[in-house]
Amino acid sequence: MSETILDACCLINLYATDAFREILGGIGGSWNVVRPALAEATFLRDVSDTGEEQRRQIDLSTGVSEGVVSIVDAKSDAELGTFVELAAQLDDAEALGLAIAKHRGWRLATDDRKACRIARSIDVGVVTTPELMKAWAKAVGVGPAQIRATLSKITLHARFTPGPDFPEFKWWQKYT
Amino acid sequence: MQTEESDPRVIGKRLAEARKARGLTQEQAAEHLGCSRPTLIAIEKGDRQAKAEELAKLASHYGRSIHEIVRPGAQPVALVPHLRAVVEPTFAAREELNDAIGELQRFADDYRELERIIGAKPVGVHAPTVLLPKRGSLKDFAEDVATRERERLGLGTQPVLHLRRVLESELGLRVFYWNLPSSVAGMFANVADLGFCILINRKHPAERRRATLAHEYGHAVSPDRHKPGIDYLDGNGRKPQNERFAEAFGLSFLMPARGVRRKFHEITASTGDFQVADLCRLSNYYFVALQAMTLRLEELGLVGRGTWDMLKEKKLRARAAAKELGLQPRGTRTTDPYPERYKYLAVQAFQMGRISEGQLCRFLRSDRVTVRGIVAQCTSHRFVDEGGEVREQCLLFEDSLLQH
Numbered sequence: 001m002s003e004t005i006l007d008a009c010c011l012i013n014l015y016a017t018d019a020f021r022e023i024l025g026g027i028g029g030s031w032n033v034v035r036p037a038l039a040e041a042t043f044l045r046d047v048s049d050t051g052e053e054q055r056r057q058i059d060l061s062t063g064v065s066e067g068v069v070s071i072v073d074a075k076s077d078a079e080l081g082t083f084v085e086l087a088a089q090l091d092d093a094e095a096l097g098l099a100i101a102k103h104r105g106w107r108l109a110t111d112d113r114k115a116c117r118i119a120r121s122i123d124v125g126v127v128t129t130p131e132l133m134k135a136w137a138k139a140v141g142v143g144p145a146q147i148r149a150t151l152s153k154i155t156l157h158a159r160f161t162p163g164p165d166f167p168e169f170k171w172w173q174k175y176t
Numbered sequence: 177m178q179t180e181e182s183d184p185r186v187i188g189k190r191l192a193e194a195r196k197a198r199g200l201t202q203e204q205a206a207e208h209l210g211c212s213r214p215t216l217i218a219i220e221k222g223d224r225q226a227k228a229e230e231l232a233k234l235a236s237h238y239g240r241s242i243h244e245i246v247r248p249g250a251q252p253v254a255l256v257p258h259l260r261a262v263v264e265p266t267f268a269a270r271e272e273l274n275d276a277i278g279e280l281q282r283f284a285d286d287y288r289e290l291e292r293i294i295g296a297k298p299v300g301v302h303a304p305t306v307l308l309p310k311r312g313s314l315k316d317f318a319e320d321v322a323t324r325e326r327e328r329l330g331l332g333t334q335p336v337l338h339l340r341r342v343l344e345s346e347l348g349l350r351v352f353y354w355n356l357p358s359s360v361a362g363m364f365a366n367v368a369d370l371g372f373c374i375l376i377n378r379k380h381p382a383e384r385r386r387a388t389l390a391h392e393y394g395h396a397v398s399p400d401r402h403k404p405g406i407d408y409l410d411g412n413g414r415k416p417q418n419e420r421f422a423e424a425f426g427l428s429f430l431m432p433a434r435g436v437r438r439k440f441h442e443i444t445a446s447t448g449d450f451q452v453a454d455l456c457r458l459s460n461y462y463f464v465a466l467q468a469m470t471l472r473l474e475e476l477g478l479v480g481r482g483t484w485d486m487l488k489e490k491k492l493r494a495r496a497a498a499k500e501l502g503l504q505p506r507g508t509r510t511t512d513p514y515p516e517r518y519k520y521l522a523v524q525a526f527q528m529g530r531i532s533e534g535q536l537c538r539f540l541r542s543d544r545v546t547v548r549g550i551v552a553q554c555t556s557h558r559f560v561d562e563g564g565e566v567r568e569q570c571l572l573f574e575d576s577l578l579q580h
Contacts, residue, residue: 012544042543084228087242091534113529159548
């Protein structure tokens, strides 16, 4: 069964769908997160009918207690050493997630250009939000209307839109 | 994965600065780490490379991320000890002030780091210094210097509504806004390889912030430019000459004598009077506090001495008066913690893939979703197409316009 570490970018995007549990469950595999990434996933944006923007707190405690995502930490000197080395180039949450992924042979879910580049340079597999959404739609057999509604929530609440250089950019564009 | 930041001397220096900013002694830090003081000294000097576990433990104890300690770049600027040395010994809110000093140091380090990442050359301070006179009126001298500065910047006698932007882009000053104890208006320090850095109390109203900024500008052109300083709202007793100069310079710069006199005469010529409403309009026009405007008119002999005291006694409320007169706020009232150039450097570094989203959040002191909004705001522009439709276009900072 595949193991994935979600970094803060993807975590926020998935939470913005209001179908966090359904999406991760639908794709299958095990999902993990490091504490600093949880701490960075703080707010989403809500927009009222009058166009006023408000912040909505992200609460992942239920997802954690129900085992949708597991909290992991560095558990060996090797992981800690790699974490500190990577922290020179990335923030702590990104560096720790990547270090653990590297040593445990897991993949990293991130949309960050720099994190992707460094992950590939140390042979860690990367998956992005558009790829995760496409995998979910395919696995569960989600219809176009629901896909469209879910992707628009990511754009609205997490302010995320993939760039043209993202994998599955064309798939995403089809629904937005 | 060895990188230049692995230099143990730089890491040691950052650890030492972080420890001092936290107010901890070497003994206390060594005890927390479970090592001897000489071992900690060796780590801070860079004679002994800290192990990953030790770095994690120390960073957490100092309230810093590991990234802050081990990231690439030069040694940290040593602002903390210099600014702490000028804190008034009896100052009550010392802890809050120390936090702000630490924040100014972090901003200065981050600014230098962004310039390094982008390869941008630091902007020098383009303000000539003056020698303060030993004889004659200091106020008149400050007025002359302020007039010269206005002429040099091509500002004429108009109000300077976007003061922060002018000081940042035309003079190369680095202006930051952060929380300071209420009785502190601002602070300044000259940082090697970066220039004149100013921290303004963002808790104060916009008009007060502008007055402080203009005051700090006065320090930037005075001979004490190279010494750090903290400006309190109410200094006890007679202030030193450099403070009196900065104060007079700031007021003259914001409210130039020639311009104020002309406006005053325009009003009195057309109405035959100068009423409280006119005073409110004038303070709104120059984007200064009512008190500052009144005292300036007193100083220029346009209204009688004691006018402000009389208005104070009558409990004139500036905000209520402005509302009643329908005066719209002027100029920029935003309190972005960092200069515009700093923000654009950070967004550019992110767009180029040189910093991650997490690093961008740290540079911009904000959460992920807010930061995504800042990126979108900086990199998109709206235009009206030929069919009259409003469209939005995304700009890529790294696109060359010369090699097009």
